[in-house]
Amino acid sequence: MNKPLIIGLTGSIGMGKSTVAQMFVDEGVPLFDADAAVHILQGPGGVLVDEIEALFPGTTGAQGVDRQKLGARVLGDPEALKRLETLIHPAVGVMRMKFFEDHRNEPLVLFDIPLLFEKSGAVGVDHIVVVSATKEDQEARVLARPGMTVKKFEKIKGLQMPDAEKRKKADSVIDTSMTLDETRQQVQNLVQKLKASLA
Numbered sequence: 224m225n226k227p228l229i230i231g232l233t234g235s236i237g238m239g240k241s242t243v244a245q246m247f248v249d250e251g252v253p254l255f256d257a258d259a260a261v262h263i264l265q266g267p268g269g270v271l272v273d274e275i276e277a278l279f280p281g282t283t284g285a286q287g288v289d290r291q292k293l294g295a296r297v298l299g300d301p302e303a304l305k306r307l308e309t310l311i312h313p314a315v316g317v318m319r320m321k322f323f324e325d326h327r328n329e330p331l332v333l334f335d336i337p338l339l340f341e342k343s344g345a346v347g348v349d350h351i352v353v354v355s356a357t358k359e360d361q362e363a364r365v366l367a368r369p370g371m372t373v374k375k376f377e378k379i380k381g382l383q384m385p386d387a388e389k390r391k392k393a394d395s396v397i398d399t400s401m402t403l404d405e406t407r408q409q410v411q412n413l414v415q416k417l418k419a420s421l422a
Contacts (some may be wrong), residue, residue, distance in 0.1 A: 229347065230415060233339035234354030235383045236376070237365035238418035239406070240335065246410040247333045255322040256335045260315045264320045265290070274310055279303070298378065312342070329337060330418050340384045350417060353393035355386055356400040401410045 225379035230252070233239040248254050264271045277285040282293040297303040319334065324414065326332050339345055356364075365376050390396050397409050 227323075227326060227332045228349045228421060230331060230333045230417070231339050231351045232333055232335045232339055232354065233337060233389065235361065235386050235389065236385070237361040238354045238356050239364070240337070240354040242296065242403075243352075243397050243399065243410060244333065244335045246407050247414065249407075250411060250414045252331045252333045252414060253326045253329055254333045254335060255319055257319075257395075258335070258337060260318045261311060263318075264314050265309065268327050271310060271314055275307070278306055278310070281306060293296075308342075309332065325352055327354035330421055331414065338383070340389060341382070345392075350394045351392065352395045352397060352413070353386075353389045354383065354397050354399055355396065358386075360400045361386075 230247070232240060232244055232247070234243075244256065246255055261307060263269060265275065266272075267285065267287045269287050272283050272287050275288055278377055279293060279296050282289055293307070297307050323332065334348065336342075336348075338353065339348070345351060362376070366373065395413055397406065397413070399406050
């Protein structure tokens with residue numbers, strides 16, 4: 224098997240995916256964060272800013288893309304969202320390839336892919352990890368976010384594959400409805416197991 228083994232990390236909104244991603248980093252696993260890559264591409268001087276402005280006039284400024292304005296333009300419009308994704312996905316793919324080249328000698332690398340199942344991000348991933356929590360925990364976390372409403376939460380959830388389905392498709396599930404220490408223990412055990420599988 225070619226090194227490194229690619230772990231695909233995913234999970235619905237409010238499940239604790241960012242926290243778990245950081246735990247993998249703490250265990251020495253290099254992380255490629257697709258959302259962070261998009262922020263770079265759309266940020267001040269980002270390579271996609273002009274093209275996004277051309278597609279969606281008035282959604283960019285000196286700070287790059289105004290995510291609120293762009294979100295308002297594409298969230299309820301599948302066609303607009305598709306046009307945006309056609310622009311973003313290849314650019315993120317290029318950044319991901321470079322990351323992979325830079326970490327070719329690592330045993331494991333982690334790709335944080337929010338919509339891994341929804342957007343066929345599972346292609347080229349060796350081991351899929353789904354971050355999950357109880358419905359109650361998920362709701363409490365999401366609704367505690369500034370500016371979040373029940374309606375907005377339902378809309379986002381509607382775009383994501385149900386958690387139960389994700390769990391079924393996963394190679395491993397990290398449950399974040401327990402303490403941080405217990406969650407960290409799950410991550411440590413998985414990292415050890417995956418490294419052992421390469422030996």
